[in-house]
Amino acid sequence: MAHTLRVANDCKEIATELGWNKEEIFAAESAGLLHDAARFPQFNKYKTFLDRDSIDHGEYAYNIILQENPFLNMQINNNLFVAILTAVRFHNRKNIPPEINGFSLNLLKLVRDADKLDILKVVRDVAENDDYDNHPELLLGKNKNGPPNEELIKEILTTKSGSYEKVSSLADLNLLRLTWVYDINYQPSLKRLKERELYRDLMSHRDINPDVEEIKRQVRNYLEANQNTATF
Numbered sequence: 001m002a003h004t005l006r007v008a009n010d011c012k013e014i015a016t017e018l019g020w021n022k023e024e025i026f027a028a029e030s031a032g033l034l035h036d037a038a039r040f041p042q043f044n045k046y047k048t049f050l051d052r053d054s055i056d057h058g059e060y061a062y063n064i065i066l067q068e069n070p071f072l073n074m075q076i077n078n079n080l081f082v083a084i085l086t087a088v089r090f091h092n093r094k095n096i097p098p099e100i101n102g103f104s105l106n107l108l109k110l111v112r113d114a115d116k117l118d119i120l121k122v123v124r125d126v127a128e129n130d131d132y133d134n135h136p137e138l139l140l141g142k143n144k145n146g147p148p149n150e151e152l153i154k155e156i157l158t159t160k161s162g163s164y165e166k167v168s169s170l171a172d173l174n175l176l177r178l179t180w181v182y183d184i185n186y187q188p189s190l191k192r193l194k195e196r197e198l199y200r201d202l203m204s205h206r207d208i209n210p211d212v213e214e215i216k217r218q219v220r221n222y223l224e225a226n227q228n229t230a231t232f
Contacts, residue, residue, distance in 0.1 A: 003118050008032030010114035010192070017188040018110075024103065027080045031087040031111050034070070037061040062089035079103065087111040113189035116180050120198040123177065127201040132170075143169045152176075153211045160218075174202055175212070178219050187226070194223055 011032035015025045038060035062085055071081060083104040090096060091111045100108060126135045132144060146169030156162045156175055160182045167173060178199065184190050193199075199219070207213050 003122065004033060004036055006118045006121075007035060007111070007114045010117055010189075011110055014110060014114065014186060014188045014192075018186060023077060023080060024107075027084055027103075027107055028110055030071075031084045031091075031107055032114055034061065034065060034084065035088050035091050035111050035115060037064050037088065056092070058089050058092040083107045091115055109185035110189075112183070113185050116184065117189060117192055117196070117198065120177060120180065120193070121196060124198055124201050127174075138173075139170060140167070140173065142167060142173060145169070146171060148172055148175060148209060148212060150211075153209070153215070156215055157211065157218075175215060178202060178215055181219050181222055190223070190226055 008029050009032070012025055012029040015028035020028065036057065038057040041060070041064075065085060065088060071084075080103070083102075084107070086100060086104040087108045087110070090100070090108055092115075096105070096108060096112075123138055126132060126138055132139055148171040149166050149168055152162050152166040152172050152175060155166065156179055161179050162172075162176045164176070167176065181190075181193065181199075184193060203216060203220070207216070
């Protein structure tokens with residue numbers, strides 16, 4: 001619940017900074033509140049939050065909203081309702097379907113940003129306190145102490161993204177966290193990533209692997225280069 005409220009608040013504040021109108025800001029906050037609507041039924045039925053071991057929680061939340069329609073007694077523009085449904089449905093996909101456009105695309109990008117920001121916060125806090133024993137779900141069943149996968153490193157250096165199929169350790173999960181910066185869509189989101197020091201645990205020490213250090217260097221450069229960009 002705390003994650004949902006933080007995401008909704010970021011959605012609302014970022015939308016406001018972007019100059020969205022009142023209805024669009026309402027849609028932003030609503031999508032943030034609803035994006036994880038499937039998490040409780042997911043855990044209740046499957047005893048896990050891992051989509052690969054249960055259901056696609058974005059798709060399931062989309063169906064819940066369609067069936068229960070929390071906006072039934074509100075005068076909400078149909079285009080906004082469709083945009084909210086779209087944002088909820090696809091917020092957790094690796095790639096955005098190319099057919100999505102207009103405000104639906106803008107809203108989806110916003111929810112994806114806000115969701116990433118809060119996940120990065122949660123993971124950073126757990127990492128800095130070495131609290132994985134109390135949050136084993138963040139390890140996704142991977143080896144806490146294993147080395148980074150060289151194939152994953154090469155993929156990130158080449159494409160600035162990584163495949164979960166190549167992830168076998170916490171070190172690999174941390175490398176994927178770094179690539180999220182390239183999938184942040186709005187400048188206010190990037191500003192929050194920097195101000196909240198969401199990569200602090202990853203950047204605070206030098207890695208013995210020079211390729212990992214190169215990935216970090218590229219991330220630092222990207223943050224510096226784009227800190228004053230309106231949107232990208």
